[in-house]
Amino acid sequence: MTTERLILRRFRASDAPALAAYRSDPEVARYQSWDAPFPIGSAEVAVRNFAASSPAEPGRFQYAIELADEQRLIGDVYVRLHDNRMQGEIGFTLATAYQKRGFAAEAVGAVLDRLFRAQGLHKVTGECDARNARSAALLERLGFQREGLLRQQTFIKGEWTDDLLYGLLATEWLGR
Template sequence: MLLETPRLVLRRFRIGDAAPLSAYRSDPAVARYQGWTAPVPLDSAVRTVREFAEGSLETPGWFQYAIELKADGCLVGDVGVCLHENLMQASLGFTLAGDRQGHGYAAEAVGAVLDDLFGRRGLHRVSAECDARNTRSARLLRRLGFVQEGLLRQASWIKGEWTDDLLFGLLSADRQPLPGTAATTG
């Protein structure tokens, strides 16, 4: 366990996560605004989970947290953090299984990661971006305190079309944790 909230454990990925990762990333609605294409075959998910498990929280680059429900130990999503070379900034992204959306899990998981990045790690800034049509992700980022800093018109060629990207930023000084989502580290 790396982080814990009242309902979630955010931990390192393990090989047993390949099947549930394949399942939620194979949902066309979940994959719609992401860089991968559904379905995600199990052999591809095994490779992805192995790569995620090798990531480091301490060095620049991507680290992927597995989001596990405490209630049943089920993997329901992931939060990715890309620590910048200066170790004072990061970018993040998140994915949640379609049947687990709308219950506050994404806010709880991303909030816990932000608390860790700004609190224990002392980062100055975290950024995020999303497809402009992904209104649920944009709404979540705003709820967590992110400020929309820009719109890149037709900036990404994804899945055969040009898409607009929304750019968000959050400074340590502006971070206000959501009630009931406090994280502990382990």
């Protein structure tokens, strides 16, 4: 997929160093399931797993976000397609240097468009750490509705954290 500034594509082996670099940033890893630093060996395994999955099949798929004019990996968009192929979950990670520039909204918006228009999904959900105000704000800018708060839902990095739940229906996305 392409947008005005980005290419969203399958991961390839050569992406491992860039993936390790941005996932090793403590600010990027702060609300994520991995710890920083993120070793190159872990990145190589992750990239192999990402590349082996399919965006059209149930399960997890990770889109690489490439800055088109620099051919540089700047982040990723996670999608989990449910077995019924009518629902999905979405998540996103962006290298610090590329945050606050609209790249995440552009990338996630392109993936949502594919999920709703090309794949015919009924609903996409998103979940984030309740302290992650920027991720919550991005979901809301894209039209997601806050559907809930799960108190002390996730034990991560030595503490219990609250999770915010968001949902977006096809009718809402397509009616924008």
